[in-house]
Amino acid sequence: MPEAPVLALIAHDGKKADLISFAHKHADLLRQFQLVATGTTGQMLIDELDLDVVRYHSGPLGGDVQIASRIVEGNVYAVVFFIDPLGKHPHEPDIQTLLRACNVHNVPIATNESTARLIVERRAVQDSLPNRDSDDAS
Numbered sequence: 513m514p515e516a517p518v519l520a521l522i523a524h525d526g527k528k529a530d531l532i533s534f535a536h537k538h539a540d541l542l543r544q545f546q547l548v549a550t551g552t553t554g555q556m557l558i559d560e561l562d563l564d565v566v567r568y569h570s571g572p573l574g575g576d577v578q579i580a581s582r583i584v585e586g587n588v589y590a591v592v593f594f595i596d597p598l599g600k601h602p603h604e605p606d607i608q609t610l611l612r613a614c615n616v617h618n619v620p621i622a623t624n625e626s627t628a629r630l631i632v633e634r635r636a637v638q639d640s641l642p643n644r645d646s647d648d649a650s
């Protein structure tokens with residue numbers, strides 16, 4: 513069986529409640545991914561939803577850069593990053609690094625709930641489609 517795709521989940525403090533609410537709504541879909549997250553976000557997803565999450569450092573301590581590095585390595589399916597547009601962030605350069613890594617490597621990044629929903633639902637649709645390889649072989 514192929515490995516589940518990697519989905520990164522990140523939220524600033526002012527948006528964590530929104531991310532947890534999103535995760536509650538789509539928990540079954542999220543369980544179909546290998547989830548990675550920045551430290552505090554990941555801990556909340558574990559505590560509140562019992563999701564299996566690989567946690568990196570907290571954002572201000574380099575977690576965004578660690579996830580950017582995974583993107584550069586080429587094994588991230590998509591990123592859900594609920595950015596707080598009203599907050600000031602001491603690690604703004606790290607945030608820009610993560611956004612830039614997604615844009616350089618053409619990795620989907622959702623910064624709001626509507627787009628995040630499209631990303632996780634698209635994966636479910638893909639999974640329900642017939643396998644094209646096996647069609648070709650018949």
Ligand SMILES: O=C(CO)COP(=O)(O)O
Nearest residue numbers: 550551552553570571572
């Ligand atoms: O700061 C963040 C993203 O820039 C998120 O980090 P935490 O999940 O550790 O709060």
